[in-house]
Amino acid sequence: MRRRQIRLNSLYSHELKQTSPSLSLPLEMTNVLLPDGSQRHFDRPVTCRDLAADIGAGLLKAAVAAVVEGDQADLSAPLPAEGDVRVRLITKRDPEALAILRHSTAHVMAQAVMRLHKGVQLAFGPTTAGGFYYDFALEEPLSEEDFPAIEAEMAKIVKEDLEFERINKPRDEAITLCRELAQEFKVEHIETGLSDQSHVSFYRQGEFVDLCRGVHVPSTGMIGKAFKLLSVAGAYWKGDANRQQLQRLYATAFFDKKDLQEHLARLEEAKKRDHRELGKRLDLFTIDQKVGSGLILWLPKGAVIRQTLEDYLKGELRRRGYESVYTPNIGRVELYEISGHYPYYSDSQFAPIDMEDGERYLLKPMNCPHHIMIYKAKPRSYRDLPVRLAEFGTVYRYEQSGELNGMTRVRGFTQDDAHLFCTEDQVAGEFRACIEMTQEVLRSLGMDRYRVRLGFRDPTSDKYVGRPEVWDRAEAELQAVCESMNLPEMSIEQGEAAFYGPKADFVVTDCIGREWQLGTVQLDYNLPSKDRFDLEYIGPDNTPHQPVMIHRAPLGSMERFIGVLIEHFAGAFPLWLAPEQVRVLTVSEKSEAYGREVEAKLKEAGLRTTGDFRGVKLGAKIRDGQVDLVPYMFVIGEKDRDEGTVTIRDRLEGDQGAMSFDAAVAKLREEIAARTVRQVADAQAPAVSLSAGAENEY
Numbered sequence: 001m002r003r004r005q006i007r008l009n010s011l012y013s014h015e016l017k018q019t020s021p022s023l024s025l026p027l028e029m030t031n032v033l034l035p036d037g038s039q040r041h042f043d044r045p046v047t048c049r050d051l052a053a054d055i056g057a058g059l060l061k062a063a064v065a066a067v068v069e070g071d072q073a074d075l076s077a078p079l080p081a082e083g084d085v086r087v088r089l090i091t092k093r094d095p096e097a098l099a100i101l102r103h104s105t106a107h108v109m110a111q112a113v114m115r116l117h118k119g120v121q122l123a124f125g126p127t128t129a130g131g132f133y134y135d136f137a138l139e140e141p142l143s144e145e146d147f148p149a150i151e152a153e154m155a156k157i158v159k160e161d162l163e164f165e166r167i168n169k170p171r172d173e174a175i176t177l178c179r180e181l182a183q184e185f186k187v188e189h190i191e192t193g194l195s196d197q198s199h200v201s202f203y204r205q206g207e208f209v210d211l212c213r214g215v216h217v218p219s220t221g222m223i224g225k226a227f228k229l230l231s232v233a234g235a236y237w238k239g240d241a242n243r244q245q246l247q248r249l250y251a252t253a254f255f256d257k258k259d260l261q262e263h264l265a266r267l268e269e270a271k272k273r274d275h276r277e278l279g280k281r282l283d284l285f286t287i288d289q290k291v292g293s294g295l296i297l298w299l300p301k302g303a304v305i306r307q308t309l310e311d312y313l314k315g316e317l318r319r320r321g322y323e324s325v326y327t328p329n330i331g332r333v334e335l336y337e338i339s340g341h342y343p344y345y346s347d348s349q350f351a352p353i354d355m356e357d358g359e360r361y362l363l364k365p366m367n368c369p370h371h372i373m374i375y376k377a378k379p380r381s382y383r384d385l386p387v388r389l390a391e392f393g394t395v396y397r398y399e400q401s402g403e404l405n406g407m408t409r410v411r412g413f414t415q416d417d418a419h420l421f422c423t424e425d426q427v428a429g430e431f432r433a434c435i436e437m438t439q440e441v442l443r444s445l446g447m448d449r450y451r452v453r454l455g456f457r458d459p460t461s462d463k464y465v466g467r468p469e470v471w472d473r474a475e476a477e478l479q480a481v482c483e484s485m486n487l488p489e490m491s492i493e494q495g496e497a498a499f500y501g502p503k504a505d506f507v508v509t510d511c512i513g514r515e516w517q518l519g520t521v522q523l524d525y526n527l528p529s530k531d532r533f534d535l536e537y538i539g540p541d542n543t544p545h546q547p548v549m550i551h552r553a554p555l556g557s558m559e560r561f562i563g564v565l566i567e568h569f570a571g572a573f574p575l576w577l578a579p580e581q582v583r584v585l586t587v588s589e590k591s592e593a594y595g596r597e598v599e600a601k602l603k604e605a606g607l608r609t610t611g612d613f614r615g616v617k618l619g620a621k622i623r624d625g626q627v628d629l630v631p632y633m634f635v636i637g638e639k640d641r642d643e644g645t646v647t648i649r650d651r652l653e654g655d656q657g658a659m660s661f662d663a664a665v666a667k668l669r670e671e672i673a674a675r676t677v678r679q680v681a682d683a684q685a686p687a688v689s690l691s692a693g694a695e696n697e698y
Helices: 048-055 057-062 095-116 144-160 171-180 184-191 257-272 275-281 300-319 333-339 341-348 368-375 424-444 468-484 558-568 589-604 618-627 638-643 661-673
Strands: 030-033 039-042 063-068 071-073 083-091 132-137 165-170 199-205 208-211 227-236 245-253 330-332 360-363 387-396 412-422 450-456 490-494 503-509 514-524 548-553 582-586 609-612 632-636 645-650 654-660
Touching: 039 048, 048 057, 048 063, 048 083, 057 063, 057 083, 063 095, 083 095, 095 132, 095 144, 095 199, 095 208, 095 245, 144 227, 165 171, 171 184, 171 199, 171 208, 184 208, 227 257, 245 257, 275 558, 300 387, 300 412, 300 424, 300 558, 330 333, 333 341, 333 360, 333 368, 368 387, 368 412, 368 548, 412 424, 412 558, 424 468, 424 503, 424 514, 424 548, 450 468, 468 490, 468 503, 468 514, 514 558, 582 589, 582 618, 589 609, 589 632, 589 638, 589 661, 609 618, 618 632, 632 638, 638 645, 638 654, 645 661, 654 661
Parallel strands: 030 083, 450 490, 582 609, 582 632
Antiparallel strands: 030 039, 063 071, 063 083, 132 245, 165 199, 199 208, 227 245, 330 360, 387 412, 412 548, 450 503, 503 514, 514 548, 632 645, 645 654
16 A cells, blocks of 8 residues: 655645545546547546546556646546546656656655755756756755765655645745745745746655646656666756856666666766767867867867868758858847847847947857848849858857857857748758758768657747748648658657747767757748848749748757767767878888888878877787777788788778788778768667757746
8 A cells, every 4th residue: 555654744734735626526427538549438527547447457557647638647637527538648658758757756856865965955857858857955065975875765765655746826825835845946936937827836745845847657656766866966046157056966767677777878888989088089179268168179180070071061062052151250139130039049149249339249149140131132033043052150159057068069169051042832842952961961971860850839839930820831841841751750849940930850869879959951931021031032923022941951060060970980980081091000110111102192192191100019009090090000011012012900890901002092082982981880779869858847
C-alpha cells in the first residue's frame, strides 16, 4: 500500500487540500474516445487513472500520464463531467513519458536536497534534452562529494512511494503560501512572471511542495532506481548576471537501468570528443578573455577547415546560380525595427550604439535585412527573379555568460547565409533546391542520419508577424514540398517557426547518437510585405507584385557547425577537410634529402603537407602522427629513395606498402575529389536530442 508522508504543520494542512472538483457529484454520461477508435462510456465520475484501470491492469501499471483533448494531464485528473472527450494514455514507451519522469525526478532531487540542507531556496527545475536540473540557493555550496548522500536520500523518497498531488490556488493564496514556506524566489515569480495568471498550481509529495504546472508521474515509486546526478555548476536567478548567484544541479533519469548505463557511456564518449579540449590540443581555435567571452579566434589549422568548407560551399553556390554580396557588421536600429529583429530579440542583442548626431546603430543580429536592402536597391522585373544573394556574414548575439560553450554557443558567429527572392510560382522549385543543397552538403560530410523538423507557428502565441491566412498558405506550401521529396523522417512542431515564417530544420545525428539542429530553410511572406519592407517586382501584367523570400543556411553558424564536426569526427577529419593531409616521415638522415623533395612535390600537388625530419626513432614519429590525427603518413626510407617510391601509412588501416609517388598522389586526389568520409563509426547509436528541452516549471 502506498504510504503518504504529510509533514507540513497544521497551518498548511487545510490550505493544501486538493481543489479539483469533487468526484461525488452526479454526472451525465462521459464518452471517452480512444486513439484506436474505440470508446468507453461512464455514468460515474472518473479520472484518467480510472480509465486506465477500466481498460486493463497492465495499462494501469504502465500508465505515466494522459493527454486529454490535446493537453497533458496527471492520471489523477478528473475527466469532463459529460459529453465526448478524446483521451490518450501515456505509457513508459511513449516519447513524452521520459520528460515527465525526469521532471518528477527533479522534484525528488529538490526534496532530497531540502532534507539534507537547511535554508534551501528553490528556483526552477526544468527538464532538458538529456535529463534535468534544479537551481538552488544554499548557505553552503554543493560539490560532487555531496552526490552520494543526495542520491541515497532520493532512493529513500522513491521507496516511500509518495503520491504527486496537484493543488490549484488563487494567486493571492499562492503568494501567501510561498511566503509561509520561506520561498522568496517563488513569491517573486508569482508576482512578476505569473502576474497575468488568476490561479497557479503546486505539486506536493510528502512534505515537499513546489510551484509547478506539471505534469508528473503518479508517485515517486514509479521513478525507480535509474537516476544519476551528473554535475554542479553556477547559475543566476532568471539568467540575469546582476541577480543572485545560484547552484545548478544537473542529473538524468530513465525508466530502465540499461538505458541509463548506455546514456552514461555516451556522456563519457562525448567527454573524449569535447571540441573545447580537442580544439586546444589540435591547435584549431582559442578564446581569450582579453578579446572577450564567446568570441572565437581561429588558429591557422582551424582556419584551414573553415576556409575549405567555405570554398566548397562557394563552388556549390556558383553552380546553383547564387550571387555573392558583402554587408557591414552594423546597421541603424531602424532597419532591425522594420524587420522585427530588434523588438522581438532585443534581450539577446548587444545594446545600441548612440552616435553624436542622434542616430543609433546595432551590431548586426541577422543578415536578412541587409540583403533585403540590396534587393531593393534597384527596380526588379519578374524576368530578374529568382534573385539569390549569398554571404558568409558575421552576426552578433548577446548570450548570457552561463550559456556560452566553446564554439557551439558564442556571441559572434558567421552564417553561410543566403536569401532568395522569387515569385509565388517559383516558391516550390526554389525551396526544393535549397533542401537538396543542404542534403548534398551534409552527405559530403558523412552526416547521413538526419530528420527534418517543420517548424510551424503556434496560433495561440503573439510572437508571430503577419496575417493568419498568409501563415496558412506558407505552411501548406512548405509541407507539400517536403512531402514530395520523400525525406528520411519528417515531423511538424507547432511553435518552432521563425517569427516571420515557417521553416524546415535539419536535425542531424552524430556518430555517437547525439542530435544537433544544423541547416535551415525558411519561407517568408512577411518581411517582403507592405507592413515591413514593401518589396516589389514588376510582373508580366506591368503592375507591381510582392516577391516571396526564402532564408537558407545549409550549415547555419560556421563556428557551431565546425564545433559539431570536431566532436562528430573526434578531431579525425576526413582527408579533404583535414588541416594536415599528409606528413612525410624519414627513417634516418640518409633519406632526409629525398623526404624533403617528396614534401615539396606534395605541396606543389596542392596537398597540405608537413615533414618530420627529426633525429628520433621512426616509431615515435608514427605515434606522433597518430596522436595528431593526420590521415596519411608517407614513410621514406633508403629503399624508397633509391626506387622513387613512398611507403604509405593510413591512419585507419595502417601500413599500405610502397607505391610510386605519382600513384600515391593520384590515390589521395581521388579520395579528396570524392570527399570520401571513412571515419564515422557506431552509426547505429540511438539518437539523444541536444536541442532545448521543454520547461515544465513556471
